[in-house]
Amino acid sequence: MDTAECLFNHVFRYYGLPEDIVSDRGSQFTSRLWRAFFKHLGVTVSLSSGYHPQTNGQTERKIQEVGRFLRTSCHSHQES
Numbered sequence: 001m002d003t004a005e006c007l008f009n010h011v012f013r014y015y016g017l018p019e020d021i022v023s024d025r026g027s028q029f030t031s032r033l034w035r036a037f038f039k040h041l042g043v044t045v046s047l048s049s050g051y052h053p054q055t056n057g058q059t060e061r062k063i064q065e066v067g068r069f070l071r072t073s074c075h076s077h078q079e080s
Contacts, residue, residue: 017042017043019043020045021038022059023045023048024047025048
């Protein structure tokens with residue numbers, strides 16, 4: 001339940017609940033727990049198709065940027 005708590009405290013709290021989440025078919029979005037969680041919140045989950053990988057292009061780009069930021073930050077603060 002740590003993930004759900006982090007979502008509420010650090011994402012939903014500031015940005016509100018999403019109307020729709022577009023995801024690949026990762027287990028975190030296809031499990032019964034997460035489906036029930038999002039259904040309870042009134043959030044729809046749209047699963048992209050393997051035949052249309054461009055659906056997640058913007059998300060993949062953002063993940064690359066976050067990864068680059070984390071690598072830079074960790075490199076600068078290796079002692080802590």
